[in-house]
Amino acid sequence: MPGKLVLATVMTALAASLFVAGALAGGSATSATKGGTLRYNHSLSDYEYIDPQKCYDTGCSELLWPTMYNLMQYPEKAGPLGKRVYPEAATGLPVVSKDGKTYVFTLRAGHKASNGKTVTGQWFVHAFERLLSPKMGDAASARFGGVSVLASVQGAQAFYDGKTQKISGISTKGNKLTIKLTQPFPSLVSALAMNWFTATDPSTPYSEQDVNTVVGAGPYYISSREVGRTVVLDRNKNYKGSRPANPDRIVVTVGGDQNQSILQVKAGQADLEPIVPSAAAGALADEFGVNKSRFFVKPTSVTSYWALNSLPGQPLANAKIRQAINWAIDRPAQVRVSGKFGGRRTTQILPPAMPGFQQANNIYAYSGANVAKAKAVAGDVSNVPTLRIVHSNSSANINRGQIMRFNLEAMGLKAKTEPIPSAQLFTRAGDKKNGNYDVLAIGWQADYPDPSNFVNVLLDGRNIPDQGSSNNAALFNSPKFNKLMDAAAKLSGDARFAAYGKLDVQIMKEAAPWAPYINANNRILTSARISNLIYNEANTDIALNALVIK
């Protein structure tokens, strides 16, 4: 007995010491992953907007992601796992009515934002209201067709037009939030993960101006901003959720030179440059390898394309000429402009990262005989007037414009280029009356991973307004394809994705309203002290809150 007692005592002591050692080791591991200040360079220019309801580009959405607390959210995970939307502010997936028009979310109780207030259903209602309110000036919804995304919400249009004070289709009672739609919108759950729909303090005023601080119900909040210089994110001490919150603080320096930023990151004076300049990519890959330690190449859900003005009466109204242009353009050259690891060549509308994408290798495959093929498809083009190629005045797009012009002239067309500022490009794109272009360089990144966000948003001819710009830069309006888009939009699950995948290829083969050329990559450089870079392919953002400072 005493021997057993001694043995038991020794074993107990050993187990206890191991437990303590394990606990201590665990503790030290935790402290090693948390803390420090992340120095993030957002080069070239300042954010256009950091207001969640105004932000509509990848730069600001990446900045806002750590502050966001949405009904549905994408996890800070890479690869396919990152594309699975999960309920964040909701306790589970919504209860959807049989007709697919009513969504009821149950909200988590007691979640507090950075300002100490408890998040309620009204926070989400306010996000919708700010997004659609005419008092917000050129809010993202107004500028980029957000209303069309939300058109299926009951009362959205009336509220947007200023006819009502409330959006009739959104209501909250207790811990329930109800969204009523005028028609089924199968991708609503994915769409709700956008920054537009993040929980927004109801006391946040409507304003045409941008904000300098953002109350965060996510792991971080924006504590300060000096326009043109810095944005600072601090950890939300009230956050009790499961999302990572590793750095104590994230300091974003905006508006620097990209090349200088690369030198800073290499020297450890900054931690992250998310947009490596195209000319530097090759050397960085040689130095650090790709996706190994410090230089990362990640796919985006962007398709860059030449929109071919398909409006009846225009020089490219004839689908044959549009197809010929697709044969004529030297896509490898267009891709090379983006530099090493700039992206993958494409002839399709949907990017590979998009659910439903079907690789079709034989559409406008590039070979040495493309000009001859283009001439054969187009026939006599001597009567086609000089084509107006419009593109932004960035160095890369000027080069792409020159390549396009060279290619068009090689197939017998006459062409001239017009570089314009990006802001002008967006106001001219998809404008029936004042667009004044035949070929326009533009690109699209999906708001959420659903193919309708590409095909219907960009090519449904019924979305082209009589006046003003639109997302349909090709001014493509085909009753046949409009019907097919309607049919695909009504489907859900795999059938939906299959229909869109097929439609993508069919549109490009038969109508060719675009000449797509690249699905761009993100090229990212980190300093030596950074680890745990998680790149989410659904929103194509780096999870800044997950980065670990060694």
Place this chain on the structure above:
Amino acid sequence: MSTVQEGSLPEAGSPAAFQAEDAVKARGYWEQVWLRLKRDRLALAGGGFIVLLFFVAFAGAPIAAMLLGHGPNDQFYTAVDPDTYLPVGPMTRVQTPDGGTTLFILGADSTIGRDLFLRLLYGARTSLEVAVFATLFSVGTGVLLGSLAGYFRGGIDTVVSRLSEIFMAFPALLFIIAISATAGEQLNGVTFGGFLAPGVFTLVLVFSLFGWYYPARIVRGQVLSLREKEFVEAARMTGASDWRIVRSHLLPHLVGPVIVYSTLIVASLVIGEAGLSFLGLGIQEPTSSWGNILAQAPQYYLTVPSLMIWPGLAILFATLAFNLLGDGLRDAFDPRKTG
């Protein structure tokens, strides 16, 4: 041969005086200018470089294109390194679509794969066209208006002076941006049947519009002074018309300062053209200019710095040459400079 010693000047009319007049060779104004200029080696070097530059730009560029077998706007995708996606370096033989090869002496200009050497030569042509024509128009206008204002004074002087002040106060860069955004495309198309490169007319117009007032003010000041001189008074007494006085008696006195000013302004216009083209407001692609070649370079300044160096050197040497010549001419036209 006799000489005249300082401090022992012969009396006028004496035999010694006649001997002295024989010894001092009479030199004309232009001869004296040339003699003074000849002594300034830097100015001569500048002048020589300018002559060479004109030859290279207007005769050398087409000859080089013919010898190399491709033009400045031809795109060779084989002129982009397939491993690095960067433009190929100097003295690279690039494959042509027909299976042959062609030499890129200074390498490619960008990922488009155009010949940097040829684009520099053709760019020199564009830059010189802009600089020279803009100088001619701005200085011509300035001399005309300045002469009229200085000679006639009164109302004409007031109008010209106020006009020049208005133009001086006008935000030229904003005007250029506005012109570029609105009428740029139409103006760029004015080439006088291919005599000028596309875009040259726009820049000449803009530079002339905002370049006339300085020469006008210089000339006005000179004419205001000259018109009170005895020789003008004498001309007026003999019944010479105003036009004749200005043309035959005043303008010859203005040639010196005008030439000096013109030489210096050409240098600043070379830089002006490069600056505007660099900003995307001047010469548009695919027409080559030193400014738009330089505009491609910043993205490669860490990887292919030579893309910045070649057009930079071209601009540097051209402006330096014009400035050296201008400085030399200024000294040469100044009779107080005895060298």
